[in-house]
Amino acid sequence: MAAQVEIYEGALDRGLEGVVACSTGISSIQDATLSYRGYTIEDLAAKSTFEEVVFLLWNDRLPTADELTALKKELGAQMTLDPEFVKALKTLPTNVHPMAWLRTATSLLAHFDKEAQDMSEEANHRKAVRLTAKMTTLVTAFDRIRNGKELVAPKADKSVAYNFFWTLTGKEPDAEIVKDFDTCLVLHADHELNCSAFAARVTASSLSDMHSAVVSAISALKGPLHGGANEQVIRMLQSIGSIESCKTWIARALDNKEKVMGIGHRVYKNGDPRAKVLRAMSERLTKKIGEAHWYTMSTMIDDIMREKKDLLPNVDFYSATVYYSMGIPTDLFTPIFAASRVSGWLAHMLEQWKNNRIYRPRGKWVGKSLQKLNR
Numbered sequence: 001m002a003a004q005v006e007i008y009e010g011a012l013d014r015g016l017e018g019v020v021a022c023s024t025g026i027s028s029i030q031d032a033t034l035s036y037r038g039y040t041i042e043d044l045a046a047k048s049t050f051e052e053v054v055f056l057l058w059n060d061r062l063p064t065a066d067e068l069t070a071l072k073k074e075l076g077a078q079m080t081l082d083p084e085f086v087k088a089l090k091t092l093p094t095n096v097h098p099m100a101w102l103r104t105a106t107s108l109l110a111h112f113d114k115e116a117q118d119m120s121e122e123a124n125h126r127k128a129v130r131l132t133a134k135m136t137t138l139v140t141a142f143d144r145i146r147n148g149k150e151l152v153a154p155k156a157d158k159s160v161a162y163n164f165f166w167t168l169t170g171k172e173p174d175a176e177i178v179k180d181f182d183t184c185l186v187l188h189a190d191h192e193l194n195c196s197a198f199a200a201r202v203t204a205s206s207l208s209d210m211h212s213a214v215v216s217a218i219s220a221l222k223g224p225l226h227g228g229a230n231e232q233v234i235r236m237l238q239s240i241g242s243i244e245s246c247k248t249w250i251a252r253a254l255d256n257k258e259k260v261m262g263i264g265h266r267v268y269k270n271g272d273p274r275a276k277v278l279r280a281m282s283e284r285l286t287k288k289i290g291e292a293h294w295y296t297m298s299t300m301i302d303d304i305m306r307e308k309k310d311l312l313p314n315v316d317f318y319s320a321t322v323y324y325s326m327g328i329p330t331d332l333f334t335p336i337f338a339a340s341r342v343s344g345w346l347a348h349m350l351e352q353w354k355n356n357r358i359y360r361p362r363g364k365w366v367g368k369s370l371q372k373l374n375r
Contacts, residue, residue, distance in 0.1 A: 015266075021359075022193065022352075024192070024348070024351060026057060026190055026192075026348060026351060027057075027190040027192050029191070029192050029267050031269075031270055032268060032270040032271045032272075032273055033273060034191070034192075034272075034273050036190060037056050037061070040273075041186075041187060041273050041274060042277065044056075045186050045187055045274075045277050048186060049159065049182055049186070050159070050160055050161060050185040050189070050340070050343075051160065052068060053186050054132060054189070054343045055067065055071050057189060057190055057343055057347040058125075058128065058343075058347050071129075072159070073156075074129045075129060075132065076154070076158070077133075077156055078130045078133035079134065079136070079154035079156065079167075080154055080156075081134065081137055081138070081151065082112055084112065085108070085112045086141070088108055089141060090145055092104055092108075094142065094145055094146035098139070098143075098331050098332055099227070099334050099335055099338070100222065102142065102338060103215055103219055105138050105142070106131075106138065106214055106218060107212075109131075109134065109211060110209065110212070115127055116210075117209055119207065119353075124349075124353075127211075128346040131211070132343050133160070135338060135342045136163060136164050136167070136339040137154055137163070137167055139332060139339050140164060140167040140168040142332075143168060143332060144167075151167070152166060152167045160185065160339075161178050161179075161185060164339070165177065165178065165326075168328075177326050180322070180326070183277070183281070184281075184322065184323075184336075187277060187319075188274075188319075188337055189340050189341065189343050189344050190341065190343070190344025191341075191344070192267075195223075195225075196221040197341075197344060197345055197348045198220075199216040199217050199219065199220040200214065200345040200348050201348050201352045201359070202216070202359045204348070204349040204352045205356055205357065206358055207358075210349060214346075217338075217341070218338055221337060227338070228334050229262055229314075229316035230316040230320045230334065230337070231320070231330055231331060231333045232261040233262040234320040234321065234323075234324050234330055234333070235330065236260070236262075237298065237321070243293055243297055243300070247300065247304065250301055250305075254308060254309070260305060261316070262313055262318075262320065263302075263305045263309075263311050263312070264305075264309075264312070264314065265312070268312070271313075272312065275312070275317055278315065278317075278319050278322055279299075279302075279313070281318070281322050282294075282295050282321040282322050282325070285322055286325050291325070294324065294325075298317065298321055302317070320333065323336065
């Protein structure tokens with residue numbers, strides 16, 4: 001037993017921080033630079049669309065014009081939910097957090113996919129398209145069902161970003177909001193080996209099916225320490241209430257060693273590049289709806305945390321006021337994260353299966369030495 005302890009001495013790291021678990025060519029974090037397949041997030045946010053990024057993540061290159069058209073057509077054709085599936089969805093309780101509902105709905109979706117157990121490369125591509133296309137529709141379906149409204153059929157010739165607002169409200173969305181939301185989807189699409197991506201890869205490594213791996217990822221994203229932070233940021237701002245109360249609230253939070261949501265990041269020590277894009281968007285959108293105080297409060301918290309704790313905002317911090325300004329219900333913030341990140345999860349699964357080995361880490365023994373029953 002002593003020899004085993006020695007073997008794993010030093011290999012233990014809480015939360016596996018800094019531990020390299022696999023090789024990946026999907027996304028990379030280097031200091032304050034995030035890139036997808038070698039393209040910086042700033043470049044992609046400014047010049048690409050979510051559909052282009054989906055192709056990039058899955059294929060390790062940007063699409064040609066014809067390939068992008070084909071992918072858009074595939075996604076558009078798969079956004080609509082089967083009527084029998086919708087009937088089943090309506091039997092699920094909605095008095096739960098949307099992420100709990102989305103987890104169950106995604107699992108249920110596998111029962112309506114004839115290729116759910118087909119692990120061929122061709123079937124996996126088709127399932128990846130279906131899961132990406134339907135995830136947004138599932139998020140809006142939850143909100144429609146819980147409010148006693150009939151579902152709105154997606155428009156097959158429109159983007160994922162457009163259809164989110166269309167299927168949520170049944171109204172023609174503002175073009176500028178659609179463009180901004182599309183950028184948000186790009187920003188959230190992947191983020192190296194984060195908790196939910198790792199969960200997806202671990203499940204996929206057992207050669208379980210694609211739907212099961214996505215359910216694993218959703219379950220990880222559901223946690224407030226991962227995907228739930230943006231929802232908590234807007235609730236924090238609302239509890240502070242006003243610009244005048246901001247400094248006092250933060251001072252009290254720091255004195256009491258309370259966590260300030262959306263601030264700090266396990267990997268980024270010199271700033272999250274996604275937060276910079278979202279900060280500019282937050283300033284513009286909060287002003288557009290006549291509630292610029294949310295942005296002002298956010299920047300005050302940002303400045304204080306930089307000065308007092310040397311901590312910088314992460315992607316969740318400014319995305320909260322962005323989504324709020326778009327009129328999106330607060331408890332849908334994390335499901336939106338899933339609607340984007342599913343593209344990255346799927347990329348990780350496809351990469352895992354190309355050179356698969358089941359994950360089987362070891363634990364450092366800290367229990368009792370070998371004992372005998374003295375009977």
